[in-house]
Amino acid sequence: MKSKYLISMLMMSAVLSVTGCTQNTVPSSSVPPVSEEIPNPDENEIDYLVLVNRQKEVPADWADQAEFVTLKNSMGDEISLEKKTADAFAELKDDLAQNHVNVDIYSGYRSVEEQQAVADDYTERYGEEYVRLNVAAPGYSEHHTGLALDLYLIVDGEAVYENEEMLEYSDLWAKVHARLAEHGFILHYLEGKEDITGFNYEPWHIRYVGQASAREIMEQGITLEEYLGEASSVDVEIDYGTSEIYTKDDMDEAITQIRKVFADFAGCELHNIRYTSDDCNSEENIKWMNELREDQEYTECIKFLSDFHTPAENSGAFEPDHEYTDYEWYLARSEGGSWEVLSYGY
Numbered sequence: 001m002k003s004k005y006l007i008s009m010l011m012m013s014a015v016l017s018v019t020g021c022t023q024n025t026v027p028s029s030s031v032p033p034v035s036e037e038i039p040n041p042d043e044n045e046i047d048y049l050v051l052v053n054r055q056k057e058v059p060a061d062w063a064d065q066a067e068f069v070t071l072k073n074s075m076g077d078e079i080s081l082e083k084k085t086a087d088a089f090a091e092l093k094d095d096l097a098q099n100h101v102n103v104d105i106y107s108g109y110r111s112v113e114e115q116q117a118v119a120d121d122y123t124e125r126y127g128e129e130y131v132r133l134n135v136a137a138p139g140y141s142e143h144h145t146g147l148a149l150d151l152y153l154i155v156d157g158e159a160v161y162e163n164e165e166m167l168e169y170s171d172l173w174a175k176v177h178a179r180l181a182e183h184g185f186i187l188h189y190l191e192g193k194e195d196i197t198g199f200n201y202e203p204w205h206i207r208y209v210g211q212a213s214a215r216e217i218m219e220q221g222i223t224l225e226e227y228l229g230e231a232s233s234v235d236v237e238i239d240y241g242t243s244e245i246y247t248k249d250d251m252d253e254a255i256t257q258i259r260k261v262f263a264d265f266a267g268c269e270l271h272n273i274r275y276t277s278d279d280c281n282s283e284e285n286i287k288w289m290n291e292l293r294e295d296q297e298y299t300e301c302i303k304f305l306s307d308f309h310t311p312a313e314n315s316g317a318f319e320p321d322h323e324y325t326d327y328e329w330y331l332a333r334s335e336g337g338s339w340e341v342l343s344y345g346y
């Protein structure tokens, strides 16, 4: 299946679950300027629904418009947040503590320079391709707004802040998420919406939008992109087909990777993802995957097909307003490793 039209994608292996926000190893040293003129808060109200994502850059004058405050977490780190967001976070934290769920803030406002430092650090460690898929580009992180923050859990008095470890506390996160809207927060990086957000599920990354919008968004279980009409809310149909070698979990893990790559297909609407057949795990395909990435030793291959529709305008390399069908996705993994998208196209 070595089609010459296939676009080859080389990805660094995901050693860590590093995410849209990334567990920041760079200290938040630079505090944004505090606005000096606030005669009437209503007149100076910033846009709490501002959208910053992989396609939308933070407005150039954002740091001048917003008022920031600095708070200290239980580990003694100083973190900046937009003022209203900080107040709402304090309420959320108290509310949760009363229900015996203890959280604190791990990461808040991040300057473009700090995001660049994060990207540089991860590029050195995991390579460019990995960073392209897992770390927001400087200027395109929601953390630049000061309205987004990453929580960490405090379990039996101990701070739990490593992504992998935090993901194990789904029961605690469910309790946190149940209280978000009440305090004006939403969960942005939802499970199963990776094709819209471009990021893995992040139970710790919350975003302040204000109470009214938060209630609507959380009730509908949608992303901010969908709420603002920036992405279609069409459900992606998944067909797992039949397989004797892969479980539904194996396939879901692969599908998440496909959806993340698809998020870069700006304006395209994903309709379905379909498992092909166990024939995809052929010696020939595995050999081809290993040729694409000579530093890896892949032992398994998986192939899916998908249909999607391109936007009428700005369709990039795609034909505008066109339904692409049976678009192919090849992924491979090594023994004990995670699926990587290695090739997609026709």
Ligand SMILES: [Zn+2]
Pocket: 020, 021, 022, 143, 148, 149, 150, 205, 206
């Ligand atoms: Zn984050």
